Amino acid sequence: MKKFEYTIKDAIGIHARPAGLLVKEAKNYQSKITIHVNGKSAEATKLMAVMGLGVKCGQTVEVEVNGADEDTALEGVKNFFETNL
Numbered sequence: 001m002k003k004f005e006y007t008i009k010d011a012i013g014i015h016a017r018p019a020g021l022l023v024k025e026a027k028n029y030q031s032k033i034t035i036h037v038n039g040k041s042a043e044a045t046k047l048m049a050v051m052g053l054g055v056k057c058g059q060t061v062e063v064e065v066n067g068a069d070e071d072t073a074l075e076g077v078k079n080f081f082e083t084n085l
Contacts, residue, residue: 001066002074006081007058014055018084023047025080031067033077044077 010018026033026044033044037059042049044063055061063081065074 001064002070003062003064004074004078005060005062006078006085007060008055008085009057010085011057013057013059014050014053014085016051019047019050021084022050022077022080025077026073028076029065029067029069029073031065031070031073033073034064034066036062036064 008014014022023045035042035044035050035053035055037053037055040053042053044050053061063074063077065077067073
């Protein structure tokens with residue numbers, strides 16, 4: 001299991017467009033990718049669950065990657081967050 005933390009910089013937070021792109025990115029990997037914030041968590045492959053977290057600008061999320069390709073998945077998802085959120 002690998003983890004990283006990221007503070008959201010997008011002014012609107014994780015809204016529909018980046019959430020959809022995140023789901024698409026997460027589905028590229030075999031590993032289970034989970035986002036944790038404020039005591040809630042969501043699997044990154046489930047759009048409504050990700051949007052349901054209600055992540056706002058300035059909040060720090062913890063992303064947990066667990067599975068066969070976790071090193072590759074961690075790098076890919078971390079890059080996605082840095083580029084899009």
